[in-house]
Amino acid sequence: MSTSQETPQPGYASNRSVTRAVRILRALAASGTPMTVTDVAKKIDLARATTFRLLMTLEEEGIVDRQDTLYSLGWDLGRIAQSVDPASGLVPRIKDILEEFANETNETVTFSLRRGLYELDLVLQASPRLLGMTMSEMYGMHWPHHASATGKLLLAELTEDQLRMAVGDQLEALTAATITNYEDLIQELKAVRERGWASTVEELEDGVIAFAAPVRDSVGTFLGAVAIVGPRHRMDNEEKQAEMPGRLMAAAERMQQRMNPPQA
Numbered sequence: 001m002s003t004s005q006e007t008p009q010p011g012y013a014s015n016r017s018v019t020r021a022v023r024i025l026r027a028l029a030a031s032g033t034p035m036t037v038t039d040v041a042k043k044i045d046l047a048r049a050t051t052f053r054l055l056m057t058l059e060e061e062g063i064v065d066r067q068d069t070l071y072s073l074g075w076d077l078g079r080i081a082q083s084v085d086p087a088s089g090l091v092p093r094i095k096d097i098l099e100e101f102a103n104e105t106n107e108t109v110t111f112s113l114r115r116g117l118y119e120l121d122l123v124l125q126a127s128p129r130l131l132g133m134t135m136s137e138m139y140g141m142h143w144p145h146h147a148s149a150t151g152k153l154l155l156a157e158l159t160e161d162q163l164r165m166a167v168g169d170q171l172e173a174l175t176a177a178t179i180t181n182y183e184d185l186i187q188e189l190k191a192v193r194e195r196g197w198a199s200t201v202e203e204l205e206d207g208v209i210a211f212a213a214p215v216r217d218s219v220g221t222f223l224g225a226v227a228i229v230g231p232r233h234r235m236d237n238e239e240k241q242a243e244m245p246g247r248l249m250a251a252a253e254r255m256q257q258r259m260n261p262p263q264a
Contacts, residue, residue: 017054020044020046020050020054021054021057021058022218023044023046023218023219024040024044024051024054024055024058024064025058025063025064025073025077026217026218026219026221027040027043027044027219028040028064028071028072028073029073029221030043030217030219030220030221031043033072034067034070034071034072035070035071035072036069036070036071037051037052037055037069037071040055040071043219044219055071058074059071059074061074061076062074062075062076062077063076063077064077086113087113087121087123087124090113090123090259091111091123091124093255093258093259094111094124094255094258094259095124095126097251097254097255097258098110098111098124098125098126098226098251099126101126101226101228101247101248101251102126102127102128103128104247105128105228105244105247106128106234107128107228107229107230107234107235108125108126108127108128108228108229108230109125109126109127109226109227109228109229109251110122110124110125110126110150110226110227110229111123111124111125111215111224111225111226111227111255112150112224112225112227113223113224114154114222114223114224117158117162118145118154118162118165118166119142120142120145120150120151120154120224120225123224143204144167144171144172144174144204145166145167146167146171146172146178146179146185147172147174147175147178147179147200147203147204148200148203148204148210148212149198149199149200149210149211149212149225149227150198150210150212150225150227152188152189152192152198152200152212153192153197153198153212153213153214153222153225154166154222154225155167155185155189156189156192156193156198157222163189167182167185171185174203174204174205175202175203175204175205175206176202177201177202177203178203178204179203195245196213196214196249197211197212197213197214197245197248197249198211198212198213199211199212199245201232201236202232207231207232207233208229208230208231208232209229209230209231209232209235209236209241210227210228210229210230211227211228211244211245211248212225212226212227212228212248213225213226213227213245213248213249213251213252214252215252215255215256215259216256217256217259217260218260223259226248226251226252226255227248228244228248
């Protein structure tokens, strides 16, 4: 078979059954608890009969497990996933979007991938080409979630019990502006959920402002966060702060479309 036959070309139509099966797996992963056929069908807005047929096929292949009428992710899917680094396939898909946004805004832009329930891993950083406009490399660095814009997005996804587990009994003060009162954090996370983005103004580090927006999969699960980070003397501008959340959310939407092509 020739290379042209094997490689999808522009306008290539995805296989509808495969696309639907992937959405089923995402729905089961997002649930955290086993689901009935009806639950899955409602979650992905698909006919129950079609959902049932796909679940049967996935069960036969070990990709889905069934106990009575309840379905969950399967044993063989877990075996396969052990050999996969999510970042290795994701980063090439969105790298150009981050670089373009960094150059448009003249600020550093990052993407952090969710790992498990409570962790974010910074897997991609793009800085503007202009000399003197870069932030230091942030790969491998981790920050208290309550003091970072990306961390607030993750905390906003958690239940109250999970939130307590994530932040512990005491909120560390990294600067004078860090949120250290639990009830204040609850209100901040409520605002994050309502507006769809998060920000910090010198809460993590003096002189640094950041905005972050969530990136989700096709069933709405929080996959990670795109953030823009810059020094206060450049970011502390009413016009810039007013427009930045909208521009950031538009960039996040582009990433979502790149990661989750339109359904057939």
